Amino acid sequence: MDREVAIIGGSMTKFGQRDAWIRELLAEAGEECLTDAGVEPDAVDHVYVSNMASGEFEGQTGIMNAVAHDLGLLPAYSQRVDQTSSSGGAGMYAAWQSIKSGASDMTLLVGGEKMTHKGTGGATDIIASITHPAEYKHGVTLPSFAGMTARHYLERFDAPRESLAKVAVKNHENGTRNPKAQFQKEITEEKALESPIIADPLRLYDFCPITDGSAALMFCPVEVAEEYADDYAVVSGIGGATDTHVVHEREDPTTMGGVVDSGAEAYDMAGIGPEDVDVAELHDMFTILEFLQMEGLDFAGKGEAWKHVEEGRTAIDGDRPINTSGGLKSKGHPLGASGVAQGYEIYEQLVGEAGERQVDAETGLACNVGGFGNCVITTIMEAR
Amino acid sequence: MSMDAIRCPNGHVKYPTHPRCPECGEEPVETIDLSDRTGEVVTWTESTATPPGVREPNVLAFVEFDVEGTPVRALGQIADNADVETGDEVEPVYAEELREPGVGLKPADADQEWDGYRFRLSQ
Numbered sequence: 001m002d003r004e005v006a007i008i009g010g011s012m013t014k015f016g017q018r019d020a021w022i023r024e025l026l027a028e029a030g031e032e033c034l035t036d037a038g039v040e041p042d043a044v045d046h047v048y049v050s051n052m053a054s055g056e057f058e059g060q061t062g063i064m065n066a067v068a069h070d071l072g073l074l075p076a077y078s079q080r081v082d083q084t085s086s087s088g089g090a091g092m093y094a095a096w097q098s099i100k101s102g103a104s105d106m107t108l109l110v111g112g113e114k115m116t117h118k119g120t121g122g123a124t125d126i127i128a129s130i131t132h133p134a135e136y137k138h139g140v141t142l143p144s145f146a147g148m149t150a151r152h153y154l155e156r157f158d159a160p161r162e163s164l165a166k167v168a169v170k171n172h173e174n175g176t177r178n179p180k181a182q183f184q185k186e187i188t189e190e191k192a193l194e195s196p197i198i199a200d201p202l203r204l205y206d207f208c209p210i211t212d213g214s215a216a217l218m219f220c221p222v223e224v225a226e227e228y229a230d231d232y233a234v235v236s237g238i239g240g241a242t243d244t245h246v247v248h249e250r251e252d253p254t255t256m257g258g259v260v261d262s263g264a265e266a267y268d269m270a271g272i273g274p275e276d277v278d279v280a281e282l283h284d285m286f287t288i289l290e291f292l293q294m295e296g297l298d299f300a301g302k303g304e305a306w307k308h309v310e311e312g313r314t315a316i317d318g319d320r321p322i323n324t325s326g327g328l329k330s331k332g333h334p335l336g337a338s339g340v341a342q343g344y345e346i347y348e349q350l351v352g353e354a355g356e357r358q359v360d361a362e363t364g365l366a367c368n369v370g371g372f373g374n375c376v377i378t379t380i381m382e383a384r
Numbered sequence: 385m386s387m388d389a390i391r392c393p394n395g396h397v398k399y400p401t402h403p404r405c406p407e408c409g410e411e412p413v414e415t416i417d418l419s420d421r422t423g424e425v426v427t428w429t430e431s432t433a434t435p436p437g438v439r440e441p442n443v444l445a446f447v448e449f450d451v452e453g454t455p456v457r458a459l460g461q462i463a464d465n466a467d468v469e470t471g472d473e474v475e476p477v478y479a480e481e482l483r484e485p486g487v488g489l490k491p492a493d494a495d496q497e498w499d500g501y502r503f504r505l506s507q
Contacts (some may be wrong), residue, residue, distance in 0.1 A: 057488065125435035125488040133496045134400040137482045138461050139431075140440030147429030148446055155427075155470060200430040244406060248446050248457040249398060255429065 005099045005235045006225035008382065009037025010344040013112075015213035015332035018027050022054045022114040024065055027070045027149065029337075030110045033216035034071065038228055044285070045104035050091030050111030051336035056126045056179045057114055067105040071312055077104070081336075084130050085112060088215070089368030089377025090341020095219045096235050096379075097188030105224055111340035113213030117252040123210045127335075130244045130371050143207055145247055145372040146226045147199025147287035152253045154201065161201060165192035166309050167287040168207040168329055174316055175326025177356040182211050182332030189259060207345035208377030211332030215341035219258040222384070225332035231351040236363075237267025237272070237380035247372050254303075261368060266365070266378040277320060277380070278361035279349050281342035283369035284327040290314075293367050294322070297378070316359060324349065324357045339368030343379060351384035387419040387476055388502050389456050391451075398454040399449075417459065420478065422506050423447040425472045426457065430465070437487030441465055447474055447503055452492055463504040476501035 011032035013025055020028065026049060034041060049064040060066075064078040083090035088111040090121040098104040113278050115123050128141045150265055154161060175181040192205035225232045239259035244250055251256065267273055295303035298322060308314055314322040325331050325345035328338055346364035348354040366379045390395050390412035392405035399418060404411060428445035431451055443462040450454050463477050480499050488494030 014504060023420040085415065100403060120433060121436055123434065128435055132400065134500075135459055136490070137461060137500055139429060139434055139442050139483045141433070141435060142443050142457060143433065144429050144431040144442070147428045147431065149430060151470070152446075196432070197430070198433050200432075202429075222455055246400065246459075248459045249406060253446065284403045 002298050003100055003102065004222040006220055006222045006384070007097050007233045007235065008220060008225045009033055009039065010217045010347045011036050011342050012180050012215040013213050013345050014180050015211050019225040020212070021058060022051070022060055022112060023066045023070065023116060024069045025212060026063060026110050026112045027157045029112065029214035030067055030071050030108060031110060031214040031216035031330035033162060033218055034093050038216055039106060040199035041199050041254070043106045044073045044108050046098045047073050047076050047078045048081050048091045048107065048109045049078070049095045050109065050340055051113060052082055052087050053126055053335070057226040057325060073108070073148060083375045084370040085335050086213050086370030086375045086377050087336040087367045088340055088341065089091050089379065091340060092343055092379050093238055093240050093377055095217070096238050097222055098217050105218040105220060106347055107209035107221065108216065108369040109340060110214060110216040111337040114212045114335045115210045115334060120210060122251050130374070132160045140226065141200065142372055143199040146288055147202045149253050150202050150288040153291065156254065159306040162189060162193065163306035163309055163318045163321050164206055165189045167284065167290050168192045170309070170315055171284060171323050171327040171329040173323050174357065175330025178326045181326040181330050189373060195356045196360060202286065208285050208333040209330040213332060213334040213337050215287045215337045215344050217340055217343055217347065232384050233347050233350040233381045234384055235379060236382045237266035237270025238377070239263065239269065241265065242375050243373050245374060254292060256369070256373035256376065259369065262378040263297040263367065266380045270380040272363065272380065274362050276355050276365050276376040277365045279324060279346065279359050280320065280322050280365045280367070281325060282322055282325055282327070282367050283338070283347050284329045285333055285369065287329070290322065291368070297365070297367060318355065321359050324354065324359060339366070339377060342368055346381050350381055385478055385499060385504040389418055389451070390414070391392055395454060397424035397451045397454045398413045399456050399458050409485055419450050422450050422473050422478070423449040425468050425470055425474060427439045427470055428462065428468050435488050443468065445503060461502045463502040466505060473506040474503040475506050491501045
């Protein structure tokens with residue numbers, strides 16, 4: 001069965017520090033997505049719930065069951081999807097497969113995470129538990145991997161430290177136009193460069209915050225989409241790839257193999273190249289990751305992404321805006337929600353619903369990175 | 385205690401050990417102890433926001449060893465959080481407890497060693 005896969009609706013809760021627990025967050029985004037898409041609950045055949053660690057964060061497991069029950073989706077097939085920070089992207093992949101294969105004619109994807117109640121130390125430890133035991137015993141954290149990678153990048157490519165601060169400034173500026181973002185506050189380069197050191201040479205403003213939130217998307221075949229929507233998006237390419245579990249085993253610390261491989265797969269399926277991408281959401285959990293993904297996806301040559309940022313080419317009025325939503329940096333990073341929220345931003349850009357953030361775009365790309373590049377999903381979407 | 389890397393029939397050297405060579409899928413044919421060798425700092429960071437049970441700050445480095453012409457890297461803490469720079473020569477030094485067992489998410493009796501090797505500047 002060769003079906004084209006459409007996205008006909010989406011939603012996102014307010015990201016930030018929320019009183020709601022995981023079940024409520026997921027239900028909030030899921031319900032809003034049903035409404036946005038104009039889909040009745042009994043039309044949903046499959047529901048996927050992207051989430052990394054609800055058991056570890058709040059002792060609640062089986063959340064795919066909770067979502068299906070709370071939203072009246074029974075007896076839909078339900079499944080939780082965990083691929084650490086790329087759980088949302090992996091959910092996009094699962095939802096796409098369900099429609100593409102003919103197994104489902106209407107699939108709801110909801111991603112979410114409840115994190116803030118654990119505090120920075122507790123949340124950092126849960127996230128660090130994805131590492132290999134040989135890494136974990138040294139007390140490594142994802143931010144420390146980012147610090148080591150950033151130092152290597154700056155030293156090797158002679159890139160100015162300020163270029164990383166410029167990524168944070170840009171994404172915070174975009175976030176001021178996103179009412180759902182955790183932060184709606186511009187920052188200056190000076191403020192970013194004077195903020196406390198977290199993992200030298202990276203400082204507080206090089207890192208995304210810890211966030212509660214949820215996002216959702218509705219998938220169906222194009223023939224069904226025509227019944228529901230005048231404007232919708234199609235998933236024209238998607239790829240997923242895995243890199244080493246142990247980060248130091250990668251040949252080049254500045255190359256994320258999962259980004260390169262998943263991007264190549266998505267470009268090939270969509271039949272396009274990087275020059276055709278009008279707008280992109282990249283996984284800027286740390287500012288340095290925006291450079292690594294720009295280079296892995298061939299938006300920029302090796303060691304040259306920082307120049308694009310310096311020249312303003314990735315700004316909202318640049319030739320290829322990156323992270324119009326504010327990115328993880330400003331919008332926030334509720335682990336399982338992030339990949340879905342990236343897809344939601346691209347969907348909104350393509351159907352012309354991005355409000356103050358609207359750019360002129362026919363083709364968009366989202367790159368969702370799990371761990372420190374351990375698992376990556378790249379999705380390409382086109383406007384219809 | 386040793387700091388074991390594997391070598392596969394195709395000559396790939398990997399640390400830590402894996403049941404199959406991550407590069408070619410072959411079964412390893414040899415174990416190589418890196419603990420009595422010296423390596424070079426590839427990059428490093430000083431982490432000031434560390435999880436429960438981990439020293440603060442925590443200076444960490446990627447260190448590259450040369451095993452008869454084949455490079456192999458390891459991640460490790462820098463002993464005494466000493467000042468290091470990229471390119472410095474370091475050597476492994478045994479520590480009984482790299483972080484406090486059982487304080488973080490993993491129980492003390494988990495699939496997890498708590499001792500191992502830090503790196504100190506070569507004498």
